[in-house]
Amino acid sequence: MQLFLQAIGFGLVTASVLALMSVGLSLQFGVTNYVNFAYGALLSVGMFLTWTFSVTLHLPFLLAIVCGVLGTGILAVLISEFLLDPFVRRRKSLFYMLIVTFGLSLVLDNVLQIAYGVGFKQYPIAQGSPLKLGPFSFTKSQLIIIGVALVAMVVVRLLLEKTNLGKSMRAMSDNPELAAISGIDTRTVTRWTWMMSGILAGLGGVVLAINDVSFQTASGDAMLFVIFAAVILGGIGQIYGAMLGALLIGLAMEISAVFINSAYTQDIAFLILVVMLLIRPQGLIAARGKA
Amino acid sequence: MDLILSYVATILVFFFIYNIFTVGLNIQFGYTGILNFTVITFMAVGAYVSAVFAMPKAVPGSGVYYVLGLSWPWPLAALMGVLASGLLGFIVGFIALRRLRSDYLAIVTLAAGTLLYGLAGNYNKAFDGWAGLFNVPQPFGSITNWTPTSYDVFFVVMSGLIMAVAVAFANRLYKSPLGRAMRAVREDADVVESFGKNTFKIRMLAMVIGCVFVGIGGVLTIAYITALSPAGWTSGETFVVWAALLVGGRGNNWGSILGSLLVAVVFNEATRYLPQMPQYPNLIPDIRNIIIGVLVIAVLWFRPQGVLPERKASFLELPRKASSNPTSSIDLAFETEVAK
Numbered sequence: 185m186q187l188f189l190q191a192i193g194f195g196l197v198t199a200s201v202l203a204l205m206s207v208g209l210s211l212q213f214g215v216t217n218y219v220n221f222a223y224g225a226l227l228s229v230g231m232f233l234t235w236t237f238s239v240t241l242h243l244p245f246l247l248a249i250v251c252g253v254l255g256t257g258i259l260a261v262l263i264s265e266f267l268l269d270p271f272v273r274r275r276k277s278l279f280y281m282l283i284v285t286f287g288l289s290l291v292l293d294n295v296l297q298i299a300y301g302v303g304f305k306q307y308p309i310a311q312g313s314p315l316k317l318g319p320f321s322f323t324k325s326q327l328i329i330i331g332v333a334l335v336a337m338v339v340v341r342l343l344l345e346k347t348n349l350g351k352s353m354r355a356m357s358d359n360p361e362l363a364a365i366s367g368i369d370t371r372t373v374t375r376w377t378w379m380m381s382g383i384l385a386g387l388g389g390v391v392l393a394i395n396d397v398s399f400q401t402a403s404g405d406a407m408l409f410v411i412f413a414a415v416i417l418g419g420i421g422q423i424y425g426a427m428l429g430a431l432l433i434g435l436a437m438e439i440s441a442v443f444i445n446s447a448y449t450q451d452i453a454f455l456i457l458v459v460m461l462l463i464r465p466q467g468l469i470a471a472r473g474k475a
Numbered sequence: 476m477d478l479i480l481s482y483v484a485t486i487l488v489f490f491f492i493y494n495i496f497t498v499g500l501n502i503q504f505g506y507t508g509i510l511n512f513t514v515i516t517f518m519a520v521g522a523y524v525s526a527v528f529a530m531p532k533a534v535p536g537s538g539v540y541y542v543l544g545l546s547w548p549w550p551l552a553a554l555m556g557v558l559a560s561g562l563l564g565f566i567v568g569f570i571a572l573r574r575l576r577s578d579y580l581a582i583v584t585l586a587a588g589t590l591l592y593g594l595a596g597n598y599n600k601a602f603d604g605w606a607g608l609f610n611v612p613q614p615f616g617s618i619t620n621w622t623p624t625s626y627d628v629f630f631v632v633m634s635g636l637i638m639a640v641a642v643a644f645a646n647r648l649y650k651s652p653l654g655r656a657m658r659a660v661r662e663d664a665d666v667v668e669s670f671g672k673n674t675f676k677i678r679m680l681a682m683v684i685g686c687v688f689v690g691i692g693g694v695l696t697i698a699y700i701t702a703l704s705p706a707g708w709t710s711g712e713t714f715v716v717w718a719a720l721l722v723g724g725r726g727n728n729w730g731s732i733l734g735s736l737l738v739a740v741v742f743n744e745a746t747r748y749l750p751q752m753p754q755y756p757n758l759i760p761d762i763r764n765i766i767i768g769v770l771v772i773a774v775l776w777f778r779p780q781g782v783l784p785e786r787k788a789s790f791l792e793l794p795r796k797a798s799s800n801p802t803s804s805i806d807l808a809f810e811t812e813v814a815k
Contacts, residue, residue, distance in 0.1 A: 218578070219578045219581070219582065221512070221581070221585070267772070270776075271775070271776070274776070275775070275779065278576075278577060278578065279508065279510065279577065280775050280779070282510055282512075282577070282578060282581050283510070283717065283721070283771065283775060284771075284772050284775060286512055286581075286714070286717075287714065287717075287767075287768040287769075287771040287772045288768065288772070289768075290710070290711060290714050290764050290765070290767065290768035291764075291765050291768035291769060291772075293764075294711075294761040294762070294764040294765045294768070295761075295765060297757060297761050298755075298757075298758060298761045298762070298765075301757075302757060405589075405710075406589065406593075408585070408589070409582070409585060409586035409589050409590070412582045412585075412586060413586070416579075416582070447597060447598075450589075450590065450593065451590060451594070454586055454587075454590050457583070457586060458570050458583075461570050461571060461574070461579065461583065462570060465573070465574050465579065
């Protein structure tokens, strides 16, 4: 029982990491309607930009995170503006977009590898000793990760429900043509969506790196299909679905790590993805017209 | 002289093998519109399975572990490798092809590839982990006393013949009723469905046939180089096949062959002679991957039909509006997919 509760504690941390990433991917998918296979590479960009700002440029760690995360957001906007969006407007094909983002992931991964090498890196922060919280025990950084994820989820929620931008994004997600003729500036909304997707990817990458302690350029891509599993489990393009999917996958991974074998946590995520695709491919919260 | 001959032989064998990969992917993507983002995994499965059937039992205590080790004659072992590749294609297709959106298959292939890569590396009891298999017996190597050179010539002829049969089969398939149905599914699956065709079955067939092709290439790969480790089948390798297909011209097998000549042989061989920098051993492979990625994106932007485009049957068409001018009817698939 003690072990089980401990696993749930770890599961909550993994779920928090996963939630940041999944919401970022799902948000962009909802608005632009194609899957970004370069998302794993964007996670790594966030991790390594933060590492550069912190270790190479000696910024305080929090400031380094802000710079790294914003940098990832800006890179995502640039990618959309100069590569993906022109493609969407020139060649209206899902095939093209998937291949282009897949190719982009290859380019970004290898650029990172040239810049940073293949070795493992660490952030210059102490892990801290575990704190007891009822039946759970967390390190300080794990508590911060959960806190960051909760705040980010609330911010995303408020943004989607209360602001004009969020309403426009939801409108585009429901029906892009209708949104466009209703006077929504779809290009600006797309830009902001990529900014948010990039920021969440960067933040997700950083918390993943903090949680895993050491990281390399391939760490982001290794996470990519776990994110897909969470997003598809919740319902692709659905923000709250992505949160739910992240929670379930995170818990399942950590509980299986304790009771089966920690080497096979990713296989559990894949198994869930497979079962979901076989019995309910539209996801727990189905979006109309997305599956 | 022998050295040159053996070099030419190596290049020819790789050219033939890449032709088989590219034509296999062409059946999946070019004919049917299936996005297989882990081509190279099917190569690895074919290679590994054929190897463990052909190799003798792993020596206990040698630190090398692999399953089976049945010392089967090569043709039978090769058949098992090809079957394993097709079976994996069937499983992956069965999971993902029932949905119409092509992203699901792309995601599942990528996930399966990542997973199998990690499993093959971390679980070292099956295929010797990250070290990989080596000393794989060469086909017919023990029957007669080949000299290395005559064996190279023999292998060139054998792989050339296998490739020729594979390409002939693919060309025949293209014109067959099944091939027409595949191309129709690529253009508009709903229309095909409304004519009473089972699109799931058609797509499954394309998936499995393509994977069998890639498996054949994998069997030949490990038979020729006699070793394979996970480092030999990273996602960058998948992209070489994609680049070959897209540069050459999807939907056209001659395009696939031209593409694998240009990308897999000329480009890959040319970058091999770039000066190595000892302090950055990964620099050249990294740059090669970047160029391959950029090449694919550039081809899709400037000439998405490839160097040798598919020749499509042309019918009387009404003039299109100037605003919407899709270069290929594959483009229309996006709009129909989105509309669902």
